[in-house]
Amino acid sequence: MGVSSGTLPVTLLQSGNATTGWADRRLGDFRPGGYSDRGVGMMTDPVFFRAHGRLTVADITRITGAEPIESVQSTITIGRVAPLDQAGEGDLSFLENPHYLPMLASTKATLILISPKFLDRAPKDAPLMVAREPYRAFAQIGIALFPEAARPQSFFGAKGISPGAVVHPDARLEIGVTVDPGAVIGPRAEIGAGTIVGANAVIGPDVRIGRDCSIGPNAVIQHSLIGNRVIIHPGANLGQDGFGFSMGPRGHLKVPQVGRVVVQDDVEIGASTTIDRGANRDTIIGEGTKIDNQVQIAHNVMVGRHCVIVAKVGISGSTILEDFVVMGGASATVGHIRIGMGAQIAGAANVKDDVPPGARMGGTPAQPFGDYARELALLKRLVRDSRTKSEAGKGG
Helix, strand or coil, X not given: CEEEECCEEEECCCCCCCCCCHHHCCHHHCCCCCCCCCCCCCCCCCCCCCCCCCEEHHHHHHHHCCEECCCCCCCCEECEECCCCCCCCCEEEEECCHHHHHHHHCCCCCEEEECHHHHHHCCXXXXXXXXXXXXXXXXXXXXXXXXXXXXXXXXXCCCCECCCCEECCCCEECCCCEECCCXXXXXXXXXXXXXXXXXXXXXXXXXXXXXXXXXXXXXXXXXXXXXXXXXXXXXXXXXXXXXXXXXXXXXXEECCCCCCEEECCCCEECCCCEEXXXXXXXXXXXXXXXXXXXXXXXXXXXXXXXXEECCCCEECCCCEECCCCEECCCCEECCCCEECCCCEECCCCEECCCXXXXXXXXXXXXEEHHHHHHHHHHHHHHHHHHHHHHHHHHHC
């Protein structure tokens, strides 16, 4: 039945078995597209992403450059993506890791993207398409089938400015901006066409956000300039005070943080990540950089282009990451250092000195990964030898 909540109709489910059944099924029974044995009295199947049609072999070649082997029929179509062990009729899967080679013999996938180096190890009757980078091709097909999965959408399913959103009269929104209920957009903020501002997000005064961005629910953006096609996930905070104090015996005097946060095009920022504005210069996140959840980036940090920063990383103030740097989960830096282009920092490592380009570092304090691995091996051997001697002494 329908009831009124403000001006929006709400539909209530009937009592009884309407809300039970699907949760009791095995996890393995969940499939994109829903169950085939939908029963009476069950809740509607939890289908969060619906495919936008089907793709032919020619479509896959056009999108990815992958080429079918001779035995693959051109009339084959796929409408879903799935891992090898769960794929079935109508599914596209992929193989890039040799660990999964045995699954080729048992998978029921309709098509499989495969690296050329594994082609001679595949079953003769496998429905293969050869791709130079199978995982990337798999991602391209996933985007083609499920574009909403690649970019967060309105949680309210609305277009335009929703009831309950608060947009200051001096804000400037291009045609095609979506603002969900509860969002607040401050004076003189500017937001480009195609951008989605999620429920209860707050966009501060004078903030600039480019086109085709996604700002997640409960995100807060202040003192920031955001480029095009940027994804900011729920609960992220950008542009708040950097942690700056003049410390001394008379107490700690707050240093005004008068810089900005500048986020260039095609950046993705994970849920509950915090990026502080600069103290006396800008905090910068370079083009194409991908930042995971729960990362802390301090004031005046400069992150280069196409860096990858994994969850729970902490980057201290005025640190510079050059292009294509990778920081593993829970790693950290001290402030005022430079990490060179293409360097890789292992998970949980703590970097206290400059890192040269291309270096691979691990441990605390971070050192070249080869040295770190040898130290661990030596320590393990010393512990083992010490235990052996102790046990021998007890036996005597």
